[in-house]
Amino acid sequence: MDNSATRNDPLSPPVAYDPTAIERKWQRIWQQRGTNHTDLQRAQRPFYALMMFPYPSAEGLHVGNLFAFTGNDIYGRFQRLMGHNVFEPLGYDAFGIHSENYALKVGVHPMELIPRNIENFQRQLESAGLMVDWRYRLATTDPSYYKWTQWLFLKLFDQGLAYRKKAAVNWCPSCKTVLANEQVVSGGFCERCGTEVEQRLLEQWFFRISDYAPRLLDNLDHIDWSETTKTAQRNWIGRSEGAELKFETRKVSGEACEIRVFTTRPDTIYGATYMVLAPEHPLVEPLTTAKEKKKVDAYRERTTKQDLVARKTSTDKTGAFTGSYAINPATGKEIPIWISDYVLMEYGTGAIMAVPGHDQRDFDFAKEFDLPIVRVVRGERDDANTPLDEAFAEGENGTLVNSGMFDGYDVDAAKKAIVEYLAKAGSAKPVVNYRLHDWCISRQRYWGPPIPIIYCEDCGTVPVPEKDLPVLLPFIEDFKPDDSGVSPLARHEEWYRVACPKCGKTGRRETDVSDNFLDNSWYFLRYPSVGNDEVPFEKSVTKKWLPVTSYIGGNEHAVLHLLYSRFLTMVLHDAGHLDFEEPFTRFRAHGHIIREGAKMSKTQGNIVNPDEYIEKWGADAFRTYLMFLGPYEQGGDFRDASISGSRRFLDRLFASVQSMTADGEPDHEVMRKLHQTIRKVSEDIPRLSYNTAIAAMMEYINVVRRGERTPHRDEVLPLITLVAPFAPHIAEELWEQNGGKGSIFDSAWPTFDPALAADDMIELVVQVNGKVRSRVTVPRDIEEKEALVAALEDSAVAKFVTGAPKKVIFVPGRLINVVV
RNA sequence: GCGGAAGUGGCGGAAUUGGUAGACGCGCUGGACUUAGGAUCCAGUGGAGCAAUCCGUGGGGGUUCGAGUCCCCCCUUUCGCACCA
Numbered sequence: 065m066d067n068s069a070t071r072n073d074p075l076s077p078p079v080a081y082d083p084t085a086i087e088r089k090w091q092r093i094w095q096q097r098g099t100n101h102t103d104l105q106r107a108q109r110p111f112y113a114l115m116m117f118p119y120p121s122a123e124g125l126h127v128g129n130l131f132a133f134t135g136n137d138i139y140g141r142f143q144r145l146m147g148h149n150v151f152e153p154l155g156y157d158a159f160g161i162h163s164e165n166y167a168l169k170v171g172v173h174p175m176e177l178i179p180r181n182i183e184n185f186q187r188q189l190e191s192a193g194l195m196v197d198w199r200y201r202l203a204t205t206d207p208s209y210y211k212w213t214q215w216l217f218l219k220l221f222d223q224g225l226a227y228r229k230k231a232a233v234n235w236c237p238s239c240k241t242v243l244a245n246e247q248v249v250s251g252g253f254c255e256r257c258g259t260e261v262e263q264r265l266l267e268q269w270f271f272r273i274s275d276y277a278p279r280l281l282d283n284l285d286h287i288d289w290s291e292t293t294k295t296a297q298r299n300w301i302g303r304s305e306g307a308e309l310k311f312e313t314r315k316v317s318g319e320a321c322e323i324r325v326f327t328t329r330p331d332t333i334y335g336a337t338y339m340v341l342a343p344e345h346p347l348v349e350p351l352t353t354a355k356e357k358k359k360v361d362a363y364r365e366r367t368t369k370q371d372l373v374a375r376k377t378s379t380d381k382t383g384a385f386t387g388s389y390a391i392n393p394a395t396g397k398e399i400p401i402w403i404s405d406y407v408l409m410e411y412g413t414g415a416i417m418a419v420p421g422h423d424q425r426d427f428d429f430a431k432e433f434d435l436p437i438v439r440v441v442r443g444e445r446d447d448a449n450t451p452l453d454e455a456f457a458e459g460e461n462g463t464l465v466n467s468g469m470f471d472g473y474d475v476d477a478a479k480k481a482i483v484e485y486l487a488k489a490g491s492a493k494p495v496v497n498y499r500l501h502d503w504c505i506s507r508q509r510y511w512g513p514p515i516p517i518i519y520c521e522d523c524g525t526v527p528v529p530e531k532d533l534p535v536l537l538p539f540i541e542d543f544k545p546d547d548s549g550v551s552p553l554a555r556h557e558e559w560y561r562v563a564c565p566k567c568g569k570t571g572r573r574e575t576d577v578s579d580n581f582l583d584n585s586w587y588f589l590r591y592p593s594v595g596n597d598e599v600p601f602e603k604s605v606t607k608k609w610l611p612v613t614s615y616i617g618g619n620e621h622a623v624l625h626l627l628y629s630r631f632l633t634m635v636l637h638d639a640g641h642l643d644f645e646e647p648f649t650r651f652r653a654h655g656h657i658i659r660e661g662a663k664m665s666k667t668q669g670n671i672v673n674p675d676e677y678i679e680k681w682g683a684d685a686f687r688t689y690l691m692f693l694g695p696y697e698q699g700g701d702f703r704d705a706s707i708s709g710s711r712r713f714l715d716r717l718f719a720s721v722q723s724m725t726a727d728g729e730p731d732h733e734v735m736r737k738l739h740q741t742i743r744k745v746s747e748d749i750p751r752l753s754y755n756t757a758i759a760a761m762m763e764y765i766n767v768v769r770r771g772e773r774t775p776h777r778d779e780v781l782p783l784i785t786l787v788a789p790f791a792p793h794i795a796e797e798l799w800e801q802n803g804g805k806g807s808i809f810d811s812a813w814p815t816f817d818p819a820l821a822a823d824d825m826i827e828l829v830v831q832v833n834g835k836v837r838s839r840v841t842v843p844r845d846i847e848e849k850e851a852l853v854a855a856l857e858d859s860a861v862a863k864f865v866t867g868a869p870k871k872v873i874f875v876p877g878r879l880i881n882v883v884v
Numbered sequence: 885g886c887g888g889a890a891g892u893g894g895c896g897g898a899a900u901u902g903g904u905a906g907a908c909g910c911g912c913u914g915g916a917c918u919u920a921g922g923a924u925c926c927a928g929u930g931g932a933g934c935a936a937u938c939c940g941u942g943g944g945g946g947u948u949c950g951a952g953u954c955c956c957c958c959c960u961u962u963c964g965c966a967c968c969a
Binding site: 251302325327408412497689698702703706747755758762769772834839873875878881 | 885886888889897898899900907909910911924926948949950
C-alpha cells in the first residue's frame with residue numbers, strides 16, 4: 065500500500081490514518097520477514113531484554129500485563145535502534161494453583177484448558193505489537209521444560225540443599241496445600257485465595273535458601289536494581305546482629321540442661337528476670353514439672369489449634385509456667401521458665417531471655433503474670449527510679465545501671481563487653497541471625513511438576529536418575545485436592561508404584577509436586593536454549609546472553625520470584641553450571657495502573673480488556689497512552705477519556721507526513737526544537753521516563769504544525785524514528801512510505817547536534833528580592849554586567865529598584881536576581 | 885509498631901544540581917470551517933482583581949538573595965512486613 069501517488073494528487077482526499085489496516089499489515093510482514101528474530105549465535109552486541117512472563121489465565125491478557133510488556137518492549141526496541149542485538153523472549157508460566165483452581169471452577173481439565181488459554185494469550189500478545197522472538201517461546205507445563213525443573217531439584221538434592229522434614233507449615237484449607245512463608249500475606253492469609261492459613265505439622269520438602277542469606281544480602285549492594293526492590297529483599301532477609309547466650313537450668317525434674325537464646329540486646333542481661341520458650345520447643349517436655357504438667361499441656365494444646373491470624377494479630381499475652389528455673393549467667397539468680405506463643409519456634413533458637421524493663425512484649429507479659437521488672441539501662445535525663453508504665457526500649461544511647469561491674473557502660477560498649485565476659489565462661493558467642501526461612505517447595509496439588517524422588521523401603525529416599533527425566537505428570541480425571549495432606553496423585557497407585565532405581569524393589573514415587581515459584585525461578589536461563597533437549601541451558605549461548613541485561617517487572621515479586629531466582633542462580637554457579645551468580649544485571653520495578661482512581665477488579669467490573677481498546681484506538685495509540693498516563697515506575701490512572709489525546713498525536717504525525725514537502729529549506733527554529741526533542745527522548749527512554757518522552761514529542765509536533773504550516777521533510781522524518789519504540793506499526797508504515805528500506809528498527813536512532821540544540825537567545829528571568837518581576841530576551845552567553853543593564857532597563861523591573869542594588873545574583877543562562 | 889512510596893489546577897501528571905510552578909494530555913470556554921459535527925483547526929484556561937498587583941505545590945516553623953525541591957515538627961493517603969527477641 066503505497067500512498068505516494070495519491071498523496072501528491074490534489075484531487076484525491078487526504079489519506080487518513082487507519083491503524084487497523086496498518087497494524088495488521090505490519091504484524092504480517094514482521095512475521096514473514098522474521099523482523100523480530102534475533103540471531104543468538106551471531107549477535108555482536110547482545111542485549112537481553114526480559115519481561116516477567118504471564119500465567120495464561122482464562123480471562124485473557126490483563127491490561128497490567130500489557131503495561132508491563134509495553135514498557136519493556138519500548139526499552140528493547142530503543143536498544144535495537146541504538147545498535148544492539150536485542151533478544152526479547154516471552155513464554156507462559158502455566159503451572160500452579162491459579163490455573164488449577166480456575167480449571168476446577170469451570171470443570172475443564174487443565175491439560176485441556178491451558179493450551180486453549182495460551183492460544184488466546186498468543187493472539188492478544190501478537191496484536192499488541194511486541195518485538196518478541198516467538199521462536200523461543202516456552203511454557204513451564206511443557207515436559208521439555210519441566211524436565212529441567214526436575215533436574216534442578218536433583219541438583220539441589222545432590223548438594224544437600226533439598227531436604228525433607230516434618231515441620232509446622234502453612235496450610236491453606238481452601239487451596240488444600242501448604243504454602244511458602246512468602247505466600248502467606250497480611251499476617252496469615254493465603255496469597256492466592258485470601259483464606260486464613262492454618263498451621264499443620266507435615267512432612268515437606270525444603271530448599272536451604274537460608275544458607276545463602278548472607279550472600280543474598282551482600283550482593284544487593286552490587287546490582288543495579290530499583291532501590292524499592294532491594295529494600296524489600298533486605299527487610300525480608302532480615303539480618304540482625306546479636307549474641308547467643310546459654311542459660312543453665314536448675315534441676316527440678318530429671319536432668320539439668322541448657323537453654324540457648326538469641327538476643328540483640330546482651331547488654332540487658334542483668335535485667336533478664338525470666339525466660340520464655342516457644343510452646344513447641346523440644347525442652348518444654350523435660351522442663352515441665354509434674355505439678356505444672358496439666359496447665360502446660362493445656363496451653364500447648366490451645367496454641368497448636370489456634371490459627372495463625374488470631375495468634376499474630378493479638379498482642380494479649382498468654383502463657384504457662386513450666387515449674388522449672390534457669391540461672392541467669394550474669395546475676396547468678398534463679399529465674400522462672402515460662403512458655404508463651406509470643407515466642408516463635410521458627411526464629412532464633414525458639415527461646416528468649418525476657419527483659420521486661422526494656423522490651424515491650426516482655427513488659428506486657430510480666431505485667432500479665434506479675435513477674436519482676438528490673439531497670440538496667442537509663443536514659444540521659446532519667447533517674448531510673450521511677451516505675452515504668454512501658455518498657456524503656458529506645459535505650460540505645462543509654463547507660464547501664466543495676467548491672468554489676470558493667471554499671472556506667474554505654475549500651476554499645478556493654479553489648480561487646482558482656483558478650484566477651486560471658487564467652488570466657490562459654491556461655492555466650494556473637495551470632496548473626498536472619499529472618500529468612502528455608503523455602504518450602506512441596507505442594508499437595510496436581511498441577512505442577514512431580515518431585516523426582518522415589519521412596520524405597522531398603523534404599524530410603526532415592527533421586528530419580530537424570531536419564532529417566534522427565535517424570536511425567538499423568539493425566540488423571542480426579543485432580544481435585546482434598547484435605548488429606550497429600551496430593552491427588554497419591555490416589556493413583558498405578559502411577560506412584562515404581563521400581564526403585566537402585567535395587568529394583570517396588571518403591572513409591574513422591575506424590576507432591578513442586579511449587580510454581582520453582583518453575584519460574586529459572587525460565588530466563590532456558591529461553592536462549594529453547595529447542596535444545598540435551599541440556600537445560602547450552603553453554604556458549606548462555607555465556608553470550610546471560611546474565612539478563614535488563615529485567616522489568618512488578619515489585620510484588622520482590623521477595624518471591626526475584627529472591628528465589630537469585631538463590632538458584634547462586635546454587636547453579638556454585639555447582640559449576642553458570643559462571644555468574646546474579647541473574648539480572650539491571651532490574652526496574654514498574655508501577656501499577658488503577659482505573660479512574662480505583663483498583664481494577666472483576667467484582668467492580670472495571671477491568672480494561674485490551675482487545676476492545678486496541679480495536680477502537682489501535683495498538684499504537686493504546687501503547688502510547690499506557691506509557692503516557694503516568695511515570696512508568698509509579699504506574700498511573702487509566703482514564704478512557706484521555707486515550708483520544710494519544711490517538712490525536714498519531715493522527716497529527718500521520719497527517720504531517722502526508723502533507724510535508726521536500727522543497728526549500730527546513731525552518732531553523734523548528735530544527736532547533738527537533739534537536740532538543742531528540743536529546744530529550746534519548747535521555748528519557750533509558751530512565752524509563754516514557755511519559756515525558758511522549759510529552760516532548762507531542763510538543764514537537766505542535767511546533768511542526770503550528771499555524772497550519774506545511775512541514776518540511778527534514779523536520780518530520782527523524783520524529784518517525786523517535787516514535788517507533790512507542791508506536792512501531794505506524795512508524796514502519798511511514799518509514800516505508802518515505803522510501804525506507806527494510807524495517808525501521810534496523811535503521812539508526814537519530815543523533816542530535818548539541819550546538820544546534822542550544823538556543824542563541826534566551827529568556828533571562830529577572831527577579832527583584834527573589835520575586836520574578838520580568839523576563840528579558842538576551843544572548844545565551846551574556847555576562848553579568850550586560851545582563852544587569854538589560855534587566856534594569858526593563859520598566860517592570862525599574863519600578864522595584866530604587867537606588868543602587870545591594871547585591872546581584874547571576875545564574876548564567878537562567879536568571880538574574882537584584883537584591884535591594 | 886517497623887519499613888517503603890506519595891500529597892502540586894476540574895482531572896492524569898511536568899519541573900537535572902535549590903533558580904520562570906503547572907510542560908504535555910484530558911476536560912472546559914470562545915472562535916473558524918461547516919447543512920451538521922461528538923471531526924479538524926485557532927485562541928484562552930491555578931485563584932482573586934478593571935488594573936497595578938496579591939495569593940498559591942497537605943499544615944506549621946526554619947535555612948537562603950531565592951524553597952514544590954534542603955532541615956525540624958505535624959497531618960493524610962497508600963503499599964509491603966508484622967509478637968523476628
